Amino acid sequence: MQFSTSETTVDPVALRSALLHDAAGAYASFEGWVRDHNEGKTVDALEYSAYKPLAEKEGARIVKEALKRFDIEAAACVHRVGPLKIGDIAVWVGVSSPHRGAAFDACRYIIDETKARVPIWKRENYRNGHSEWVNCHKVNAR
């Protein structure tokens, strides 16, 4: 599947192997990692929640758009759901293509569109004991 949500650890080596192609001379990937701070607050852990059917549908649309828009061979994206800890891979994007430029561009396109459009939410648990759904308290925050 070109876009999926996963309850278990993301394995970039296994995912990469699905993008191998004789016509591909380049491969670019992006990993989003769980970071220990956000907007000045110390983050201890977080969880992602997804509206799975629509997340996978919209994510697949994004990957299809990338395949159309850029000169690439294959692309995929996996987003974690559930509880994650600092350093875990939250999202992985991989693209293979004949030349490097399109691989970088498509990778960037897929992660940017995923962040903006796919119905997935992040709750951060802070060191101070509070927790918050990111983006849900400030309208138009980007």
Added chain:
Amino acid sequence: MKIQLEYFALLKDQRGCSSETLETDAATPQQLYSELSERHSFTLGPESLKVAINEDFADWDAPLSEGDTLVFIPPVAGG
């Protein structure tokens, strides 16, 4: 008519459940959100939400039909 609702993120917390079946006269998601927002004191205004009907994005003024599954989508934060 009966509408199936699913809640996520902040709306799930503020509603206190992840899904419910509702008997409503609301003709559109807009009308239904306005009712629910008042009933449950939702803090997110419709301008910061999107709507999905039966697992795809829909307009706020799309007509609701018996048995539809409706989701109000809070600002997303993947990645």
